[in-house]
Amino acid sequence: MSYNYPDSSGHFEQFGGIYMAETLIPAVEELRQQYLRFRDDPEFKAEFAYELKHYVGRPSPIYHAKRLSESLGGAQIYLKREDLNHTGAHKINNAIGQALLAKRMGKKRVIAETGAGMHGVATATVAARFGMECIVYMGAEDIQRQAPNVFRMKLLGATVVPVESGSRTLKDACNEAIRDWVTNVESTFYIFGTAAGPHPYPMMVRDFQCVIGNEAKVQMPEMIGRQPDAVIACVGGGSNAIGLFHPYIEEKSVQIIGVEAGGHGIASGKHAAPLTGNAKVGVLHGNKVYLMQDENGQIIETHSISAGLDYPGVGPEHCLLKDIGRAQYVAINDDEAIAAFDALCRFEGIIPALESSHALAHAIKIAPGMSKDKVLLVNLSGRGDKDMNTVAKLKGITL
Amino acid sequence: MSRIDTTFAKLKQQQRKALIPFITAGDPSQQLTVPLMHGLVAAGADVLELGVPFSDPMADGPTIQRASERALKNGMSLRGVLGMVAEFRKQDAATPVVLMGYGNPIEAMGWEIFAQRCAEVGVDGVLTVDFPPEESHEAFEHLQRHNIAPIFLLAPTTNEARIEQVAKLARGYVYYVSLKGVTGAGNLDLSAIEQKLPQLRKHIKLPIGVGFGIRDAATARAVAKLCDGVVVGSRIVQEIEDSTEKNVVANVGKLVKELRQAIDQ
Numbered sequence: 001m002s003y004n005y006p007d008s009s010g011h012f013e014q015f016g017g018i019y020m021a022e023t024l025i026p027a028v029e030e031l032r033q034q035y036l037r038f039r040d041d042p043e044f045k046a047e048f049a050y051e052l053k054h055y056v057g058r059p060s061p062i063y064h065a066k067r068l069s070e071s072l073g074g075a076q077i078y079l080k081r082e083d084l085n086h087t088g089a090h091k092i093n094n095a096i097g098q099a100l101l102a103k104r105m106g107k108k109r110v111i112a113e114t115g116a117g118m119h120g121v122a123t124a125t126v127a128a129r130f131g132m133e134c135i136v137y138m139g140a141e142d143i144q145r146q147a148p149n150v151f152r153m154k155l156l157g158a159t160v161v162p163v164e165s166g167s168r169t170l171k172d173a174c175n176e177a178i179r180d181w182v183t184n185v186e187s188t189f190y191i192f193g194t195a196a197g198p199h200p201y202p203m204m205v206r207d208f209q210c211v212i213g214n215e216a217k218v219q220m221p222e223m224i225g226r227q228p229d230a231v232i233a234c235v236g237g238g239s240n241a242i243g244l245f246h247p248y249i250e251e252k253s254v255q256i257i258g259v260e261a262g263g264h265g266i267a268s269g270k271h272a273a274p275l276t277g278n279a280k281v282g283v284l285h286g287n288k289v290y291l292m293q294d295e296n297g298q299i300i301e302t303h304s305i306s307a308g309l310d311y312p313g314v315g316p317e318h319c320l321l322k323d324i325g326r327a328q329y330v331a332i333n334d335d336e337a338i339a340a341f342d343a344l345c346r347f348e349g350i351i352p353a354l355e356s357s358h359a360l361a362h363a364i365k366i367a368p369g370m371s372k373d374k375v376l377l378v379n380l381s382g383r384g385d386k387d388m389n390t391v392a393k394l395k396g397i398t399l
Numbered sequence: 400m401s402r403i404d405t406t407f408a409k410l411k412q413q414q415r416k417a418l419i420p421f422i423t424a425g426d427p428s429q430q431l432t433v434p435l436m437h438g439l440v441a442a443g444a445d446v447l448e449l450g451v452p453f454s455d456p457m458a459d460g461p462t463i464q465r466a467s468e469r470a471l472k473n474g475m476s477l478r479g480v481l482g483m484v485a486e487f488r489k490q491d492a493a494t495p496v497v498l499m500g501y502g503n504p505i506e507a508m509g510w511e512i513f514a515q516r517c518a519e520v521g522v523d524g525v526l527t528v529d530f531p532p533e534e535s536h537e538a539f540e541h542l543q544r545h546n547i548a549p550i551f552l553l554a555p556t557t558n559e560a561r562i563e564q565v566a567k568l569a570r571g572y573v574y575y576v577s578l579k580g581v582t583g584a585g586n587l588d589l590s591a592i593e594q595k596l597p598q599l600r601k602h603i604k605l606p607i608g609v610g611f612g613i614r615d616a617a618t619a620r621a622v623a624k625l626c627d628g629v630v631v632g633s634r635i636v637q638e639i640e641d642s643t644e645k646n647v648v649a650n651v652g653k654l655v656k657e658l659r660q661a662i663d664q
Contacts, residue, residue, distance in 0.1 A: 009533065019502065019529045021458040023554035023579055025561070165464055171455060178457045183580040185556060282503045283529065284455060296476040297507030298454040 005248050005320060008200020013323070018084075018198040018285045024178070028286075029187045032200040034105050039207065044100060050209060051096045055129065056086045058093075059215045060376045062223060062377070065291040068364075075370035077363050078228065079380040082240065087122050090212060090240040095122035096329055097208035099130050102189035109133040109188045113177040115142055115170035115236070116308035116355060117149025119193030124158035134158040137176040140243055141168040142307045169300040170236075170311045177237050195235025198286030207335030209243025215249050216377060220315065224375060230255035233379035235329065236272070236309035236361040238318045240381035246317075249326060250285035251390050258318060259362045261304035262331030272302035272310050275322050275329040279312075281395050289313045290322075305390065306354035308382075311347040326376040332358040332365075338394065340364050341384065353382035354390065401587040402495040402523045403548055404446055407606045407627065414513070416662050417572075417628030418514035419608055420655055421499065423466035424483055425475025427639055427647060434648050435639075442652040443659030446572075446608075448526070448630065451480050451500030452640060460583035462633040465640065466476045475539075477504040479521045485520035486635050497524035497550055497571070505538070509655035514534030514541040524548035524571045532561075532568050539568060548606050552576050555595060559602075566602040571602055572628060575609045576597060587612035589621050596625055623662040 003010045010032075018028055038044040052058040062085065065077045082090040095112075102110055110132050114120030119135040127134030136153055140162045143150050151306065153160050167174040168384075183189045195205040213231075220227050231248055233241035235258040248254045265272035271277060273288040282291035284299060290298050292312035304310040321327035337354060340361035344352050352360060363376045370376075384391070393397050400408070410417055419536075420439050424432050436447055446612065452470035458462060468518055482495050498517070505513050505527065517525065525547055529539055532551065542549050548571030553562060565573065577592050578584055592609060609622050610630025623629045635651060643648045 017534050018531060019534050021528050021554075022530065022531055022552040023458075023556050023576060025531050025533075026554075026556040026558060167456065175455050175457045179460070179581045182458065182583065185579055280507065282506055283501075284503060285457070286529075288506075288534075291503070293507060294504065295505035295507065296478070298471060298476075299503070300454075393562075 006199060006203055006315065009346050010319040012119040012205070012316045015289055015319040016287050018207050018286060019288065020198045021182060023182050024185060027181070028198045035101060035204050038101060038104055044295055047100055048097055052093065054138050056092050056210065056363030057084065059219070060084050062216065062219045063379055065348050068343060069367065072364060072367040074372060075374035075376050076372065077367060078375060078377045080212060080244065082212060082379060083350070083356070085124050085382035089118040089122070089353065089386065090209060090243060091119040091122035092125065092195060093211055093243070094193065094205050094208040094239060095119065095126045097274045098189070098191045099132070102128055102132065105189065106185065107189035109178050109184065110191050111135045111137065111180050111188055112191045112193060113137050113170065113173040114193065115173065115310060116145040116306065116353070117145065117386060118151070118308060120158070120160070121149050121156070124153040124156035125192045127158060128156045129240060135180065136160050137168040137173040137180070139163050139167070141175050142170065145390050146307055146386055147389060157217055163244050163290060167275050168314040170307065171299065178285070184186055194239040195242045195317060196215070196237045196285065196287055196289065196313060200355045202287065205239050206242045206246055207315060208346055209239050210246050212240065212243040212379065213245065216244065219246065220377065227251055228375040228377035230257055230357045231377045232257045232259060232363050234259045234309060234343050234355050235314060236261065236311050236314040236355065236379060238378050242273060242315060242317055243325060243381045245321070251360070256321065256327040257362065258327055258329045259358045261306060261309035262333040263357060265305040265333050266331055270303040271331060272312065273331040274303040274312060275318060276331040284313050287316050289316050290319050305337060306358065308353070308355040309358065330362055332361040336361040338391070341391065351384040354387045356381045400495065403446065406495050407572065410445060416604065416623040417445040418655070418659055419446045419448055419628050420664055421448040421450060421630060421632035422635060422639065423452055423463065423470050424480040425452060425470030425473045425638060426466040426636070427644060428470060429473055429475060429479065431644060431647060432483050435651060436487050437490065438648040438652045440491060440639065441656055442655035444494070444655060446495045446497060446628065447479040448478060448632070449484070449501045451498055451504055453501040458581055460581040460582045460633060462636050462640070466636045469475045477508055481516050481520050482560065484522050488521040495523040496521065497526060498522055499526040500528065502527040502530045503550065507617065508535045510538050510541040514545040514547055514588070517547045518545035522547060524550045525632070526550040526552070527576060528552065532564055535568070544585050550574055553599060554578055555591060559598060561634060566604070569605055571605050572606040572608050572632060575607055575626065577609050577611045580611065581613055584612050587618055590621065593625055616657050619658045620661040620664060629662060635653055641651065
């Protein structure tokens, strides 16, 4: 049986759906209809492809991390270089897709939530590119730890609104963006940053991000004459991961591994790994997913060194891939991610984002136990420039 | 006949409109919720909407967000809210109580257990803000089995086809969200409500309550003229926030009395 999700009502078996307040239901329904209309429209596809090539700089290369691999003495690690995209991460792929849709729907105001700030920067960028007003909601805590990205967004003409409620991180930024959307539903397009939220977002964001995996499927045979043995990506909401994974779902010889943020360790409870930590199914931000919550159904505060992974839920398609066993999900702790960050800097001259460092850390963990002819393809979803303050602080250095 | 149906039937006979205040359970303290509920009834409330606090109240403005945070800090849980309704019912067997909140605390408890507990303690209706009809099949089945009314929201953006769909599923009354925005917003547009209501009435045979943005006696009176019930939330929650534990019941009672008089005028 072939894999074909979501169904027409936006469900990935029990996951997904449209759990939104009534005021927004017509908006998500309109979005669904417009997306389905333009998705296969040759003109839309051509414009999207043009922007990806000439504005983002795609295709992003695949790079053989030879020195790093040699130092580990096992499997060869290859990197899909999403960090080389314009704005420095995979987020731009989706932001452009949604902005092109917003343009066709006549929306002149876009809003976004952001955690690490990469999606905020991507949205601010496309808003400038297409002449739209842009408001970005960002948790006050994240504004502290990602100051350079806040400045970038402002340079690009966006208004950055600090969110002081709740845990003052990504989930609270989502809440606030939803409140803005419900208030300005007719004028505003919500450029949602990850493959989660109400239908059609998980499907639409995935489709826009699938350029990652589609390119890799062509590039890997060109480089090594075959597909990799495993594809590995970090999972917060999971958009870079699903973009790489989805084209590989039917390639049964390729193992799929998602890496969640283990924080201080799963046992400590201070993590952001709903899949690895066996969280219960719940409903938040428009979809039913595995969700970190207490026994009363209140969402609990998560912890990760990486703001982009610091989220209590995960996209519905990852929940399904876990349940059907097609993908395996593991967690990498803060300190392991930092060690991988350092390793890539020193061995390859590449400064990775802390989010991507989680995926890399898992590859570093398993490579030594594999033979040298095995190949791991890691999605290097973003670059680490934005993380200078966080890493410096950890090392006891004031910039 | 259910408590909600009886209440609205009686009001209709008297040619009066329902006053439906909202408070968040556990705000300002767990001990004060049941006295506040009785105080609301004494001041003239017809139906009580009791908010179940949630960590991520996406549809609420700052006032009710803060109330949820206070309530959670006070240890409020869905289980605790059900206990409060049981306590309230010891002295009030007539006033309908509707639980209002987000779906996840109920998902965590399980819909069947929840619906069963609602029936046991005397909850009459349940409104889950983030569960539209499309995602309410399971909820509906369990609530229906225990004769708990599923209360649905309709919004200015709701089209006619959806109104028809909600008309089939809804019981008790229908809650019309008067504006595009979160609770407590200030942009109430009376003429827009007036224009929308005939479209709602065409399909909805149940009483229609209107809420969001009703902040004083004047707006309450104006809205009451257009519909069957007026829901007042943020204004009351604000009064709770501005009061001390000593005078909160009296202050809220005074406010609700004013609203009652305005609606009855």
